[in-house]
Amino acid sequence: MSTSTHEAPVSLYDEPGPRAKRAIRLWSVVAVVVVALVIVLAGLQFGSHGQLDADRWTPFLSAGIWQYLLVGLWGTIQAAALVAVLGGAFGLVLALGRLSRNPVIHGVSTAYIEIARTIPVLLLIYLMLFGLPQLGLNFPLLWKLVIPLTIANAAAFAEIIRAGILGLPAGQSEAALSLGLSRGQAMRLVVLPQALRFVTPSLVTQLVSLVKDTSLGYIVAFTELLYRGQVLAAYNHFLIPTFIVVTLIYLVFNGALSTLASRLRRRPGKRSLAEPTSGAAPIVGVPVTDGPARSARSRSARNAKE
DSSP states (O other), X not given: OOOXXXXXXXXXXXXXXXXXXXXXXXXXXXXXXXXXXXXXXXXXXXXXXTTTOHHHHGGGGOHHHHHHHHHHHHHHHHHHHHHHHHHHHHHHHHHHHHTOSOHHHHHHHHHHHHHHTTSOHHHHHHIIIIIGGGGTOOOOHHHHHHHHHHXXXXXXXXXXXXXXXXXXXXXXXXXXXXXXXXXXXXXXXXXXXXXXXXTHHHHHHHHHHHHHHGGGGGGGTOOOHHHHHHXXXXXXXXXXXXXXXXXXXXXXXXXXXXXXXXXXHHOTTSSEEEOOSTTOOOOTTSOSOSSHHHHHHHHHHHHHHO
C-alpha cells in the first residue's frame, strides 16, 4: 500500500511564533537604526578632525597598497582554511566520541570539549609563543596561529555536529540497524551524511567567526590582514583610513560567507526528510541494493506484504 509523500521539516531550533517574529522584526529595525546612527556620528567626528580629507584617502587608490593588503588577506584565508579542515576533522572525531557508549571515550571527549570552550584563544596563542619554545618546541609562525585556533574551534565544530546528529529522527538509525548494518555503518552511511547536511549553515557561520579569530595572528607577527594593516598604518601614518579599509575588506569577505550561510538555510529540500512510502522509513545515503543479502531482505519484505 502506498501513501502520498510530503516533506517533513527537520530543524535544530524551534520555529518562532507570530509574537516572536514581530519582536525579531522590531529589534532588527532598532538595531539597524542604532548602527546607522553610530556610523553617522563617527563620520561627523572623523570629518571634524580631518580624517575624511581627500589627501588621506588618495594613497588607497594605488595598486601597490591594495596588493600589499591582499597578500595579508591571502594569509588570513590560508590560516582559516587550515583551521577549518583540521578543526572540522578533529571536531567530527570529538562529536562521535562524545556520543560514544564507551565511558572512557565519552568522558575524554566531553572533558576536552568543555575545557577547550572555556580557555581563551589568546591564552593558547601566548602558550604557543612563549611557553612551548621554553621546552624546545618552536613552530613556524603560521602554525603558532593555526594550532591554538584548531584547539578552540574543534570544540565548537564538535558541538555543532553533535547537535545535528541528535536532531535527526531516531527512526533513521533504527531503520539502518534493522537492515543489518552495524552501528558504525549506520553512523557513517546514514546519520552523518544527513546531519552534516542539516548543520552546514551553522558550520559556515562558525567559519565566519574563525576568519575573525585569525586577526589574532598579529600577536605572533603572522602575515595576515590585520597585521598588514598595522604595518601599513605605521608606514603611511594614516591610522584611521587604513583600518577603515581593512574593516571594509573583512566586511566584504565575511559578508559573503554570511550570505552563503543564509542561502544554505533557505535552500529547499536540504533540511527536510521525506515521509516514508509503503510504510518504510527512508534511509538517505544507503543504496537500495548494495549486496545479495540486502536484495534478499528486500524481496522477502515484498513477499510478506503480498
